Amino acid sequence: MEEKAALSKVAMYVTRGCLVVPIQVELHDELMLQIQGDILERVNRTGIKGVIIDVSGVAVIDSPLGRAISDAARMASLLGAKTVITGLRPGVVASLIDLDFDIRGVATAVSLEEGFRLLAPVTAPKEEPEEVEEAEEAEVEIGAPEEEQEETDEEQEVEAGEEQEVEAGEEENDDDDADEE
């Protein structure tokens, strides 16, 4: 694509592994299309796993605009980023429902905080269990009996409260072993 997606007036930032798109200006179709493009470009570039479109600053959302927003959410989902629309105002919701807005396939949350909570499974904690698994596997595969014995001796000396630190140390040591091999 030659024409680079012109940066829309809406700033986006990444927090807690989510791309947050706060829309605090009056939306119109053209601007939403721009934002749509920006979001997709950003998701594609960064490979981010969660997107939050916060529309708490938007007082009026008509039918085409609603579709554009939910389309943006669906498109981002196609790129592998779970998208949540947050901050829909009661008045906006009532009018969208009156307009027979199709709510299927769109995740929504009442506040930004709830949005983060909804996205938590795909963003934050995903990395931790993987690391743990890898560490465990490494321990099993490498074995390194001599070192482990030494460390267990150390562990016995150390107070119970400090065990976690020692375990963390083990993992580091095992990683070093892997590198050497």
Added chain:
Amino acid sequence: MTTGRREIAIPTPVTVLWENILMLPLVGTIDSKRGQEIMETILTKILETEAKTVILDILGIAIVDSKVASHLVKITQACKLMGSECVISSISPAIAQTLVQLGVDLGGVSTTASLKDALVLAFDMTGFEVVAKKKAASK
């Protein structure tokens, strides 16, 4: 008959039943105006409390026809847009019969026969568990 009906403001008592759980007992009938009122009140309350579950108790609704059902569905969809799931409770056998005979699609909303079941479901959805006290169990 209908012209003689006086317009009395029917209250919409949305109550916080538990953390993250709202409950609204519905009475009388639901026409479009009343439907709007209910929706507005409930959405504002969701915004206020950030509740995750709303129980709509329709024990006080005499007749549930396709119109009333469509209002109920709209309310549940609106709640969903606010990030809150609805449970419709106190569905009587007669209501269940009419809904199916009329071919009304409730759009995947959870329904229960009693408010008690709805509460259990709501607890389940919000991650609470009710456990009997040891003393109470031994008695």
